[in-house]
Amino acid sequence: MASTILNQTIIMLILIGVGVVCAKTKLISEASNKDLSKFVLQVVNPVVIFVSYQREYRTELAKNLLLTFVLSVGAMAALVLLSYVFVRKKEGKEFEIERFSSVYSNCGFMGIPLVNAIYHEEGVFYLTAFITVFNLVVWTHGVILISGQKDLRQVVKVFYSPTIISILLGLITFFAQVKLPQTALTALGYIKDMNTPVAMIVSGVTIAATNVPKLLKNIRVYYVCFLKLLVMPLILAVPFSLLSGVDEIVRMTILIAAAAPPAAMCTLLSIRYGKNSIYSSEIFTAGTILSVGSLPLVVKITEYLTKMS
Numbered sequence: 001m002a003s004t005i006l007n008q009t010i011i012m013l014i015l016i017g018v019g020v021v022c023a024k025t026k027l028i029s030e031a032s033n034k035d036l037s038k039f040v041l042q043v044v045n046p047v048v049i050f051v052s053y054q055r056e057y058r059t060e061l062a063k064n065l066l067l068t069f070v071l072s073v074g075a076m077a078a079l080v081l082l083s084y085v086f087v088r089k090k091e092g093k094e095f096e097i098e099r100f101s102s103v104y105s106n107c108g109f110m111g112i113p114l115v116n117a118i119y120h121e122e123g124v125f126y127l128t129a130f131i132t133v134f135n136l137v138v139w140t141h142g143v144i145l146i147s148g149q150k151d152l153r154q155v156v157k158v159f160y161s162p163t164i165i166s167i168l169l170g171l172i173t174f175f176a177q178v179k180l181p182q183t184a185l186t187a188l189g190y191i192k193d194m195n196t197p198v199a200m201i202v203s204g205v206t207i208a209a210t211n212v213p214k215l216l217k218n219i220r221v222y223y224v225c226f227l228k229l230l231v232m233p234l235i236l237a238v239p240f241s242l243l244s245g246v247d248e249i250v251r252m253t254i255l256i257a258a259a260a261p262p263a264a265m266c267t268l269l270s271i272r273y274g275k276n277s278i279y280s281s282e283i284f285t286a287g288t289i290l291s292v293g294s295l296p297l298v299v300k301i302t303e304y305l306t307k308m309s
Contacts (some may be wrong), residue, residue: 023205036205040109044198045163045195049131055122072129079103082232094279102227104262107257107263111257113200207284210281229261234302255299
């Protein structure tokens with residue numbers, strides 16, 4: 001499995017490189033990239049999620065989905081607590097960005113392509129549980145962390161997002177066994193197949209705007225990436241490897257989602273609330289590149305821990 005992850009991350013890195021080239025040659029502007037990012041988040045990702053629910057009902061699938069929800073809540077709670085342990089308020093002016101980046105991953109942009117490559121639609125089916133929990137936590141704790149303000153209206157807005165709507169519609173069609181006509185599924189399949197290339201190209205264009213020489217000199221960037229990509233996922237991997245009665249796909253889907261690079265959302269929220277968006281972009285860039293090596297390593301160590309337990 002680790003070799004599959006490595007192969008997929010290399011493919012994604014190549015696609016990111018295409019995005020960098022497109023940005024440097026002015027083929028894709030910053031404004032166009034924002035539109036593409038919205039397209040992926042509000043159209044492509046929801047379609048990928050919804051299509052994953054177009055499957056035959058099995059009791060095992062339903063039980064595993066519920067279990068994934070429970071484990072995802074535990075995983076997110078653990079990550080939030082660990083961020084307060086490893087990133088102290090006194091350690092820097094940008095502690096909010098560092099905590100956010102160490103907790104929240106690109107589980108949509110990076111998680112969906114990776115899980116889809118390894119476990120296909122069943123993996124994405126379980127990943128929707130993690131994404132649901134992620135959205136609920138990021139739009140409450142995450143927004144409060146960056147903004148410094150408690151705005152409960154954000155919680156309500158979560159349920160109006162295309163991602164959550166697609167999950168709710170998917171759950172209804174799965175349990176009610178409502179199947180779309182094959183023609184409609186084929187059309188949605190074409191949109192679904194756009195997810196990996198477009199998402200990675202968008203990431204590449206974002207990375208191209210980062211001041212790499214400045215990034216390389218900032219040791220805190222490496223520290224946050226070390227936490228996000230290795231330390232915290234491996235802490236999660238220990239108890240997860242002991243869950244011998246839990247389906248491997250469930251366990252590994254959550255770990256892959258949690259070990260994905262820092263969320264690009266940190267940059268968007270930093271811009272919105274007047275925080276250091278350049279710093280958050282640097283963490284995103286470094287984390288995305290370093291994840292090519294860290295993700296296969298986390299998977300390999302988890303596999304080893306599981307065999308030892």
